[in-house]
Amino acid sequence: MSRFDDDEDVMADDMLAGRSVPGHEPLADVLGLLRAMADEPAPPPSPALAAVLRDGLPAAVLDPLPPAAGAQSWVLRGARWAAGLGLAAKVLLGAGVAMAAVAGTATLPLVPPSVQVPVRTALSDLGHLIPGPAGGSVPVPAATTPEPVVGVAPSGDHPSAEPEHRDSGQEADRSKDQLATPPMLGDEPAAGRSTGVLAPRWDSGANENGKGTGGSDGRPTASPVRPSQAPEPTRSAPSPDPTPSASDRNGVGAGQTDQNHD
Amino acid sequence: MLDAFDETLARARAGAGDAFTLLYEDLSRPVAAYVRTQGVPDVEDLTSEVFLAVFTGLGGFTGDQAGFRSWVFTIAHHRVADHWRRAARTVPVVPYEPVDDDRTVPSAEAGALDSIGSQEVAAMLATLTDEQREVLTLRVVGDLTVEQVAQVVGRSVGAVKALQRRALATLRRQVEAEAVPQ
Numbered sequence: 001m002s003r004f005d006d007d008e009d010v011m012a013d014d015m016l017a018g019r020s021v022p023g024h025e026p027l028a029d030v031l032g033l034l035r036a037m038a039d040e041p042a043p044p045p046s047p048a049l050a051a052v053l054r055d056g057l058p059a060a061v062l063d064p065l066p067p068a069a070g071a072q073s074w075v076l077r078g079a080r081w082a083a084g085l086g087l088a089a090k091v092l093l094g095a096g097v098a099m100a101a102v103a104g105t106a107t108l109p110l111v112p113p114s115v116q117v118p119v120r121t122a123l124s125d126l127g128h129l130i131p132g133p134a135g136g137s138v139p140v141p142a143a144t145t146p147e148p149v150v151g152v153a154p155s156g157d158h159p160s161a162e163p164e165h166r167d168s169g170q171e172a173d174r175s176k177d178q179l180a181t182p183p184m185l186g187d188e189p190a191a192g193r194s195t196g197v198l199a200p201r202w203d204s205g206a207n208e209n210g211k212g213t214g215g216s217d218g219r220p221t222a223s224p225v226r227p228s229q230a231p232e233p234t235r236s237a238p239s240p241d242p243t244p245s246a247s248d249r250n251g252v253g254a255g256q257t258d259q260n261h262d
Numbered sequence: 263m264l265d266a267f268d269e270t271l272a273r274a275r276a277g278a279g280d281a282f283t284l285l286y287e288d289l290s291r292p293v294a295a296y297v298r299t300q301g302v303p304d305v306e307d308l309t310s311e312v313f314l315a316v317f318t319g320l321g322g323f324t325g326d327q328a329g330f331r332s333w334v335f336t337i338a339h340h341r342v343a344d345h346w347r348r349a350a351r352t353v354p355v356v357p358y359e360p361v362d363d364d365r366t367v368p369s370a371e372a373g374a375l376d377s378i379g380s381q382e383v384a385a386m387l388a389t390l391t392d393e394q395r396e397v398l399t400l401r402v403v404g405d406l407t408v409e410q411v412a413q414v415v416g417r418s419v420g421a422v423k424a425l426q427r428r429a430l431a432t433l434r435r436q437v438e439a440e441a442v443p444q
Binding site for chain 2: 008009012013015016024026027030031033034035037038039040041042043044045046048049052053054055056057058059
């Protein structure tokens with residue numbers, strides 16, 4: 001802005017404020033007439049406004065609505081909480097959310113195993129890179145899809161083929177076992193570990209000879225697959241479960257292993 | 263200007279009709295003049311609309327008397343803009359009824375006064391652009407500062423200063439052209 005503009009602004013302010021400016025009296029007169037328009041009597045109020053001027057308004061109409069206590073959704077509270085985090089915490093949070101999303105997608109039943117296996121492998125590798133809260137690794141999500149068992153035809157007329165009491169941990173272990181790399185031919189399973197198919201780890205009612213064919217309470221137990229139904233190539237069964245089951249600890253697993261190899 | 267503005271505003275917020283009346287009497291004339299200079303034909307209705315919006319929206323206002331004045335003219339500015347927006351969409355066709363025609367011919371004396379009064383001013387304002395006319399009216403009729411006008415019309419202070427400079431230059435040329443004998 002030039003000095004000329006500054007002088008013009010000062011002069012304009014003086015004229016618009018009603019102050020006399022030498023040499024500009026005719027223009028000041030016009031502005032005075034314009035200013036006099038504000039002194040003309042106001043038009044009469046409309047009937048609605050006249051009623052308000054006469055009777056007033058209820059206070060409820062005038063008060064602004066107070067914010068409701070529970071109006072903020074948990075999404076907004078979470079967003080504000082995340083916005084208050086530091087940069088490193090945001091990066092870790094984002095990585096965790098992304099990993100959870102990928103892992104959750106990989107466990108969908110619609111995803112074929114050819115996709116699930118590489119994703120799970122990659123996640124397990126990433127889990128070692130990102131430290132957990134206690135310095136551990138991020139746990140790899142377990143698969144929830146029942147994989148077809150080699151040599152077992154789940155039929156409704158054979159209740160022992162599909163044990164009804166199977167918790168999610170056993171399901172996860174089983175799926176993980178079946179997805180793992182099968183042992184090569186000639187590999188012998190480690191002692192005390194079962195390569196059996198559908199080994200009932202909850203079968204605490206195994207009898208003395210370690211065959212676990214039935215519960216002591218008489219209920220149908222999820223017994224291991226009968227040798228007649230068990231397929232011959234048990235070596236193609238999934239790799240052994242690293243966590244010993246109760247029956248393994250009782251020696252049942254070893255007996256079954258021997259039995260299966262027979 | 264009200265002497266006890268804060269007290270009046272507090273009572274108006276409580277819905278007191280006498281406080282509304284005080285606020286209306288203080289600002290209705292400049293608001294009506296502003297509406298009139300913007301060419302709105304129904305000044306009475308639009309001015310009443312402005313004050314109804316002001317009174318029902320008092321709960322959302324915070325500030326002093328100068329801020330209240332600026333806020334009222336902001337509402338008036340929006341109402342005038344809404345009026346011309348509606349008028350651009352609808353073309354009313356009203357049949358002429360001689361009974362309803364309340365126009366009167368002014369006396370010779372009043373006509374003489376008008377000839378040097380509002381008509382001349384209105385004719386001069388008609389030569390300005392809409393933005394220049396609005397800024398000039400808000401500065402003179404509304405008695406607002408440059409910053410307040412910038413807030414009302416939603417422009418920068420520099421833009422408002424430029425508009426008022428051009429408006430005054432145009433008016434000066436008009437006055438000088440009329441002063442020159444034909």
